[in-house]
Amino acid sequence: MPGSQLEVLKSACPLDCPDSCSLDVTVRDGRVESLDGNHVNPITNGYICGKVRHFPELMYGADRVLYPAVRSGPKGSGQFCRVSWDEALERIASRLAEVRDQFGGEAILPYCYGGSNGWLTQNGLDARFFYRLGASRLARTLCAMPASTAAIGLYGKMPGVAFEDYPSARLIILWGVNPAVTGIHLAPFLRQAQADGAKLVVVDPRRTPFARQADLHLPLRPGSDLPVALAMIRWLFDSGRADFSFLAAQCRNWERLRERSQEWTLERAAQVAGIGAERITALAGLYADTQPAVIRCGWGIERNVNGGSAIAAVLALPAVAGKFGVRGGGYTLSQGAAWDVDALAGAAAPAPATRIINMNLLGETLRPEFQPPVRALFVYNCNPIATVPEQNKVREGLLREDLFTVVHEQVMTDTALYADILLPATTFLEHAEARRSYGAMIAQFTQPVVEPAGEARANHWLFGTLCRRMGLSQPGDPETEEEVVQAIVATSASAAKLSESFAETGRADPPCGTRPVQFVDVFPGTADRRIDLCPEALDRETSKGLYAYLPVTAPAQFPLTLISPSTSKAISSTLYQLVRDTVPVEICPDDARDRGIADGDAVRIFNDSGEVLCTAKLNGDLRPGVAALPKGLWARHTHNGQTANALAPDTLSDLGAGACFNDARVQIERV
Numbered sequence: 104m105p106g107s108q109l110e111v112l113k114s115a116c117p118l119d120c121p122d123s124c125s126l127d128v129t130v131r132d133g134r135v136e137s138l139d140g141n142h143v144n145p146i147t148n149g150y151i152c153g154k155v156r157h158f159p160e161l162m163y164g165a166d167r168v169l170y171p172a173v174r175s176g177p178k179g180s181g182q183f184c185r186v187s188w189d190e191a192l193e194r195i196a197s198r199l200a201e202v203r204d205q206f207g208g209e210a211i212l213p214y215c216y217g218g219s220n221g222w223l224t225q226n227g228l229d230a231r232f233f234y235r236l237g238a239s240r241l242a243r244t245l246c247a248m249p250a251s252t253a254a255i256g257l258y259g260k261m262p263g264v265a266f267e268d269y270p271s272a273r274l275i276i277l278w279g280v281n282p283a284v285t286g287i288h289l290a291p292f293l294r295q296a297q298a299d300g301a302k303l304v305v306v307d308p309r310r311t312p313f314a315r316q317a318d319l320h321l322p323l324r325p326g327s328d329l330p331v332a333l334a335m336i337r338w339l340f341d342s343g344r345a346d347f348s349f350l351a352a353q354c355r356n357w358e359r360l361r362e363r364s365q366e367w368t369l370e371r372a373a374q375v376a377g378i379g380a381e382r383i384t385a386l387a388g389l390y391a392d393t394q395p396a397v398i399r400c401g402w403g404i405e406r407n408v409n410g411g412s413a414i415a416a417v418l419a420l421p422a423v424a425g426k427f428g429v430r431g432g433g434y435t436l437s438q439g440a441a442w443d444v445d446a447l448a449g450a451a452a453p454a455p456a457t458r459i460i461n462m463n464l465l466g467e468t469l470r471p472e473f474q475p476p477v478r479a480l481f482v483y484n485c486n487p488i489a490t491v492p493e494q495n496k497v498r499e500g501l502l503r504e505d506l507f508t509v510v511h512e513q514v515m516t517d518t519a520l521y522a523d524i525l526l527p528a529t530t531f532l533e534h535a536e537a538r539r540s541y542g543a544m545i546a547q548f549t550q551p552v553v554e555p556a557g558e559a560r561a562n563h564w565l566f567g568t569l570c571r572r573m574g575l576s577q578p579g580d581p582e583t584e585e586e587v588v589q590a591i592v593a594t595s596a597s598a599a600k601l602s603e604s605f606a607e608t609g610r611a612d613p614p615c616g617t618r619p620v621q622f623v624d625v626f627p628g629t630a631d632r633r634i635d636l637c638p639e640a641l642d643r644e645t646s647k648g649l650y651a652y653l654p655v656t657a658p659a660q661f662p663l664t665l666i667s668p669s670t671s672k673a674i675s676s677t678l679y680q681l682v683r684d685t686v687p688v689e690i691c692p693d694d695a696r697d698r699g700i701a702d703g704d705a706v707r708i709f710n711d712s713g714e715v716l717c718t719a720k721l722n723g724d725l726r727p728g729v730a731a732l733p734k735g736l737w738a739r740h741t742h743n744g745q746t747a748n749a750l751a752p753d754t755l756s757d758l759g760a761g762a763c764f765n766d767a768r769v770q771i772e773r774v
């Protein structure tokens with residue numbers, strides 16, 4: 104185009120994905136034209152997922168929220184009138200002040216999760232604003248809390264095996280994780296390891312792409328990971344394959360773990376998991392025999408009532424079998440443990456002693472009888488209708504006439520439709536952002552590459568402005584993006600080095616480096632630097648003790664388990680508005696035949712919490728008794744606007760009070 108200006112600018116993806124790709128963003132005449140990977144983050148290696156390649160469609164699509172607006176029709180109707188930022192902020196400030204003065208600060212609930220994992224969009228000035236307002240605090244438990252509670256209990260904070268070191272492993276176990284669609288930059292290292300002769304084992308109820316290529320696949324019933332891991336532990340001890348010298352030197356409470364594994368014979372675990380005992384025996388034997396061996400522990404394991412104990416048992420395996428101390432040996436969970444920074448330091452405000460509300464219980468929390476009632480809800484970085492259990496209760500709560508709802512959003516989500524005041528939010532390409540990865544190791548600090556669309560404003564600006572307008576700013580507060588990032592970086596033992604690195608390159612490596620070897624370069628962050636295989640604190644938190652298995656009984660009328668896995672289309676609910684077609688539920692052919700359901704039939708999935716009307720897709724990669732409908736779907740993706748979340752219970756996991764999506768029990772019938 105004559106005279107058009109083309110630039111390629113650097114950025115980094117802050118979406119809720121382990122990889123944190125470093126990006127080359129092509130900008131033409133002030134608009135983002137395309138995104139691709141570069142090599143700043145070594146694991147990005149010049150490519151990104153197909154999801155984020157569509158990001159310009161989010162930025163400039165018809166669903167983008169461009170201006171502040173106030174509701175002009177019934178709640179949920181999506182009818183809004185444009186107003187100025189000044190008017191919107193004045194209405195918000197005066198209503199929040201009114202709620203605080205009349206009902207107390209706890210009647211205000213901030214609600215955010217994972218739309219961006221950046222230091223500037225979460226736990227920064229937003230936290231300062233709500234802390235100083237005396238609002239209720241939110242327990243962000245939708246994902247990762249059971250896993251991180253278990254990991255911190257056993258290991259304190261210890262970074263895991265880097266993706267780049269997987270080719271050094273001779274055995275790789277992918278447990279509850281599907282790198283074909285999430286954390287995709289692990290995939291080339293898996294292929295390289297396999298090409299070099301490493302064995303691959305996949306533990307997943309579905310025959311995922313990597314399960315198809317694996318040497319061994321264990322298609323467990325969802326939620327039965329705990330018995331299987333404990334049976335492996337018992338077998339390692341009883342067959343003399345446990346590493347007793349490592350246990351004696353580096354671990355506490357291993358005798359208690361051994362004792363608690365005793366009830367799980369391979370046969371009993373196999374019965375609960377619905378697989379042949381020989382598969383668990385094969386895995387245990389392979390694990391004992393192979394060095395180095397690494398477990399990629401995924402978050403799929405935690406999405407049930409036993410999820411925390413299950414993660415703890417899986418993470419205990421490398422300690423029992425003595426897999427540490429060698430490159431390519433140990434485990435990988437979140438690499439957030441590589442960072443010694445306090446991400447809340449940018450808030451520069453102490454947390455008040457206000458009540459803490461579990462975000463998985465939003466539907467219950469919004470009921471009028473919840474005491475004291477929530478009168479104002481402020482949603483940002485989040486689309487709870489699409490992501491939280493008990494979707495119908497959440498919708499019902501958002502319809503309350505006495506609830507004042509503010510939504511700060513990039514696009515018109517299902518939740519944004521229920522806003523009383525809707526505010527346009529910037530995307531990560533329109534604001535400064537800093538974030539550390541949780542799959543890769545590095546952190547990146549990036550600047551906007553284009554001006555915001557319409558009148559979109561960043562969280563950082565919004566909450567800073569509200570602080571000033573409501574008299575909540577204090578002298579000395581870090582205000583600019585740079586000051587907030589500096590306040591966070593200053594909490595690291597390597598602050599000077601990190602600051603210098605950010606200033607010079609926009610990238611920083613964690614103090615342990617990017618490829619630490621567990622028990623060589625990094626050690627447990629527990630007080631005595633030993634692994635605690637049965638910590639008192641976790642024991643107390645669980646209702647029947649750590650590693651106690653709580654069976655989830657399927658009522659006769661709801662015999663199927665509905666899982667809601669990630670897909671290659673969206674990051675949780677982000678970007679799903681770009682999928683225009685309805686999405687089918689996947690059913691095992693045996694279950695479909697029993698119900699007279701053929702491929703493409705219209706079906707009803709239901710339980711006591713809700714019903715989803717969609718079409719059926721027969722999938723032989725699912726084990727019998729399990730159906731799958733993707734997580735994060737929007738109302739437009741089914742025929743009646745309800746999704747898997749309408750069928751997910753709001754029961755909580757044994758550790759970390761996490762969501763139990765995979766405990767959804769349903770029936771499916773042809774309609």
Ligand code: SF4
Pocket residue numbers: 116117118120121122123124151152153154155286287288674
């Ligand atoms: S979603 Fe993940 S894979 Fe895709 S660009 Fe972002 S970090 Fe990379």
